[in-house]
Amino acid sequence: MAVTVTKKKAVRKPEKKRTLTWAVLKSQQQLIWMSVPLTLYIILFAYVPVWGWTMAFQNYKPARSFSQQDWVGFKQFKFLFTDDDFIRVLRNTIGMSFINLVLGFVTAIVLALLLNEIRKVVWKRTVQTISYLPHFLSWVIVTGIVATSLASDGIINDILMKLHLIKEPILWLSEGKYFWGIVGASHVWKEVGWNTIIYLAAMASIDPALYEAAEMDGASRYRKMLHVTLPGIKSTIVILLIMSIGHILDAGFEVQYLLGNGLVVDWAETIDIFVLKYGIAQGNYSLATAGGIFKTVVSVALLLVANWTAKRLGEERLL
Numbered sequence: 001m002a003v004t005v006t007k008k009k010a011v012r013k014p015e016k017k018r019t020l021t022w023a024v025l026k027s028q029q030q031l032i033w034m035s036v037p038l039t040l041y042i043i044l045f046a047y048v049p050v051w052g053w054t055m056a057f058q059n060y061k062p063a064r065s066f067s068q069q070d071w072v073g074f075k076q077f078k079f080l081f082t083d084d085d086f087i088r089v090l091r092n093t094i095g096m097s098f099i100n101l102v103l104g105f106v107t108a109i110v111l112a113l114l115l116n117e118i119r120k121v122v123w124k125r126t127v128q129t130i131s132y133l134p135h136f137l138s139w140v141i142v143t144g145i146v147a148t149s150l151a152s153d154g155i156i157n158d159i160l161m162k163l164h165l166i167k168e169p170i171l172w173l174s175e176g177k178y179f180w181g182i183v184g185a186s187h188v189w190k191e192v193g194w195n196t197i198i199y200l201a202a203m204a205s206i207d208p209a210l211y212e213a214a215e216m217d218g219a220s221r222y223r224k225m226l227h228v229t230l231p232g233i234k235s236t237i238v239i240l241l242i243m244s245i246g247h248i249l250d251a252g253f254e255v256q257y258l259l260g261n262g263l264v265v266d267w268a269e270t271i272d273i274f275v276l277k278y279g280i281a282q283g284n285y286s287l288a289t290a291g292g293i294f295k296t297v298v299s300v301a302l303l304l305v306a307n308w309t310a311k312r313l314g315e316e317r318l319l
Contacts, residue, residue: 056290062283076290086291089274092180092267096251099184101244107192109237112199113225128200131193139190139254146186147173147259173259176267183255198240199233206232235316242310242318246303249295271295 025032056077059070080086111131118124134142149155150172157169172178206229214224253272260268269277271291279288303318310317 053289053293055286056293058286060286060289062285072286076286077294079287080290080294085269085278086271086274088266089269089271093249093251093270096180096183096256096270097248099180100187100251101248103184103188104191104195105237105241105244107188108195109199109233111192112196112203113229115196115200116203116229117221117225128193128196132197133193134190135194137190139258142186142190143255143258146182150182173261174263176264179259179264179267182259183252186255186259187252198236202233202236203229238310238315239318242303242306245306246299248302249298 054066057071057073059072059075061069115124115128118127151157152169152171156172157166160166161169170178172182210228210232211224214228219227249271251270251272253270253276256268256270257273260273271294275288275291279285279291307317307319
């Protein structure tokens with residue numbers, strides 16, 4: 001009589017998750033101490049000022065203590081959303097932010113693709129260095145260069161007149177219809193080289209075997225950029241896009257404030273300038289705080305929506 005012996009398979013117990021114990025903290029104490037300054041910085045400059053949001057619900061007077069302030073509820077917010085000036089600056093902010101977002105992404109990706117195709121390292125580094133040098137210039141210098149170039153006797157009008165594209169100089173900074181384009185072009189000139197750095201870093205991590213396989217299949221350089229390089233940096237593009245959408249109400253302050261004038265004020269003012277002009281400059285700190293809260297809440301909401309959309313589409317996400 002044959003006896004069959006069956007072997008029981010060993011049941012592997014699920015590994016216990018590593019709990020946060022004193023032993024774990026002790027083993028990682030160097031990392032913890034390194035994170036302390038950054039944590040304190042975030043708490044001090046990001047969370048402690050949130051206490052100041054209470055001013056948006058008060059008729060704040062600097063000479064009074066907190067208990068003596070008059071609470072007005074949502075009065076400041078009602079004024080913002082019914083004020084024609086705020087609606088105008090909101091339009092300007094969204095318009096210029098959208099232009100900066102589109103131009104910034106397109107130009108940075110295109111320049112990164114072109115730089116990635118340069119085979120000689122010397123030429124590649126030279127072009128890259130020249131392109132990101134304007135990033136280190138302050139907006140005061142940049143706006144001075146832009147204003148000089150766009151003057152009636154500036155280089156832009158001289159070139160256009162010599163090419164017979166215009167018959168007389170154009171007063172670029174005196175007509176509102178040109179202002180948004182000037183701001184977008186200024187942002188591109190200043191930041192396009194710097195924005196390409198992260199894309200070039202992402203391109204460097206692409207497996208060279210993919211390019212070799214595409215070349216064996218007869219793909220041209222354009223096809224390799226389209227079907228190998230761009231898909232290889234798609235996750236980086238999505239992450240940066242999500243982060244940029246969260247700053248859609250940060251159209252800027254310096255360039256609009258320095259290039260703006262009385263002739264283009266209806267096109268140049270942003271929320272930041274509105275807060276400075278009608279809030280801080282006039283001592284209405286409650287209104288200024290309400291404008292800042294509006295920007296923060298909308299930015300966080302857009303960031304969460306963009307992150308959720310990327311998750312639903314199966315793309316990389318920030319959270």
